[in-house]
Amino acid sequence: MLIDGTGAVPPESGLLAEARELLPDVVALRRRIHRVPEVGSYLPRTQQAVLEALDGLGLTVTLGRNLSSVVAVLDGGRPGRTLLLRADMDALPQQENTGLAFASQVPGVMHACGHDAHTAMLVGAARLLSARRDRLAGRVVFMFQPAEETGGGALPMIEEGLLTLPDGTAVDAAFALHINARNETCTVHVRPGTQYAAADLVRITVRGRSGHAAGPHRVLDPVPVACEIVQALQTMITRTVGIFEPAVLTITTIRAGSAFNIIPETAELSGTYRTLSEASRRTVREGITRVAEGVAAAHGMTVDVELPEGYPTVQNDPAFTALVRRAAAAALGPSRVHELPHSTMGGEDFSYVLQRVPGAMVFLGACPPGGVPGTVPDNHSDRVLYDEEALAAGVALHCAVAEDFLHGGGIDGSKGHEGREGYQGRDGRDGKGERGAAVGVASADGGD
Template structure:
């Protein structure tokens, strides 16, 4: 049987696992129920399993019968603080928490790959490390797992690392895609608190109102992006949180907003970082107020190795057929902590279309198709099986 046939044979198991994960999602680094489900799915396989100390991670090593290249395969496992509105029979039973980004599929696919590869252990060209990671959604779980030694789990650093991520609208259904070089943006944060002095809403001249100042800063930041960023080296800046005041007739003493910034090069990041801080401080100062500005360095850019990306394309074509892979034309502005792994190990971050093409990830209406589970498991298994057979040109 082929790798895809092996994965298809366990499709029902993968669907059951995915739906159990979906119904009981967890947020952040502490995912005890998710970890328990993963361990149950791996039970009985010839794996060396270790658990995280500071997070609910699972690292499993499948040993090859002979020395060869080590391959790391990663799945993120955490959910989002989103109230699900899909109406699915297996919808989240946890109020305000949802697998709106498809990490439940990633986890099931990697468990499936472990089963497929364990059945072919004698044919493995090298050891395989399965990295089941919590805390991708802003918790930097990859950094925590690296600090705890996931890259040394096999006794030596991996020769290649791969991760697979489903998308609801950015990629056509059933299509795998990747690109060499920058694939996902760096994701940083900006926090600005404008400090004035409060007072009565009927006598604004007796106070130092921070609200119009913070509004002016928000508007000016949008202009900053369009006027000072190269359109061929873009910046995305979105203010996602703005808070001020308690009552309509009370001028507050402070006003605060938080923004996310996405960049695709080190030069663009350095430029927008300096410019945004200067702008916020200067606008506040011009009005006689003070701005406290914090720039939060987040995930770095996700950069695919060109040779590994070509290897992924060849693997998808061999495992599933030539029509199932298309090159990704442009980087995506999302952030991804698998970038931490790719900063150290050559590899590739791969996208898979699994939605209806209209509803994007992170939506409370996001639905992902179980039909892609065997395909993802087969491709992950194929990457490990082919990596040591001279398939990398």
């Protein structure tokens, strides 16, 4: 049984009706993964659950060498283009407080961003498309990815050859969806252009001179300087980035001291900044260093500033986004498809795939039964809930996009990612590389 069995799925298209037949199995897989969440690049139990669910579908399966990824390739009934469909699989280091009967059994780890649902929906799509393979002109690559939350699993998968099949065939386009408790269930939210912000990191260490708390005039106290830097950074954002260029800088941790009567030697700040353009990204990056060094110098101190580069922006190809909109309307009904009014400041490493091939990423609404869209706990909350009825819509959407694209819709996919101007990675890589051994039932070591 689903969360409350309200049956919020829209009127059935052919694909949606078939997806609903698979829903009990999709929900069961989602709950299995939800109970035993895993964090990072090494997800052996999740990987094994995926392999068991894909067994018998006639797919060519490859495991990652350095992470617990799964890549499964479906050959259609005749030659054609190649589409990649992606799901991330990893959880978050967070204690679950949902009260669900299938809540996490792993202390301090939770699927709070819906990756369990993403994985189950993509398995459902693999089952449905496998049953319809005679209708497909081309190939579908199912990408099951670890480590979206913890530094990026997409790039290592690309480096292991994700975008080039063993016979040299290049992936032509890519699609992913992200479940969202905030939006009405079974709705799809799309936009061309920038979908997700670039997500970069901030680490600042203020270096003072320690001493007794009763004599602050004899030491260099880094704590108030760190606090001043936090405030000054917010002013910097509003005074250096244009009002029509969204930018967010948030300091999320402050660490200093070991005892109530000792002024510490250092104070450490960390956080993130999010931008939608390379120009504002550069402005914020330069401003952080300038402000932190300036504030510290004004108090006779120094700082160490580290700004590790995170995920780039997710750029939805306009033509492929139009295909997704059309496919979603056909599968779920036009009233279920909405244009996103603006980009989101979240970050996503599917951006690395979309740097190399055209494609799109969309949101799938899954507001839980009885909830009011926009008011319920959202992704990354320890109380987030999703309407499991929406998983059928997600399965159908994956399949509708695949069938539309492989039947000739959207972009010109004849060239693959090689030679497609504008889809070269910023590091110059073209997505080629060695793949793990392609086997029918892969070994389960899955990387380290």
